[in-house]
Amino acid sequence: MAQQLGQQQLQRARAAPWDPAVRVEVSAEFASMPTRTSVRTFGVNSTPVMWDMFHLIRFISVAKGLFMGQPGHMAHNRARGVVVIL
Structure with missing residues (x-):
């Protein structure tokens, strides 16, 4: 009996998908189902x-002395006595 009711609801949804009452009814039927995850979740999974x-x-840059973390513009480096080779 429950299977027939489900089939009837599905047939009504296919016959008149523009009817708001049918759309809500079908949506409520599948509301408890877990959402399907996308196969391509590279952006989310690769963040860490x-x-x-x-x-x-x-x-590595800090260890090699490449990234000193000096604030300011390059002109400020000259004021600190840093020699800039062009």
Whole structure:
């Protein structure tokens, strides 16, 4: 009996999908189902990996003296006595 009722609801939804009452009824039927996750979730899943890579590159740069973290414009470096070779 429940299966027949479900089939009737599905047939009504296919026959008149523009009817708001039918759309709400069908939507409520599937409301408790878990949402399907996309196969391509690279952007979401790669975020921690991306930050790990960023910090690794930053650490290596600091160790090599490439990233000194001096604030300001390049003109400020001249004021500090840093020699800029062109």
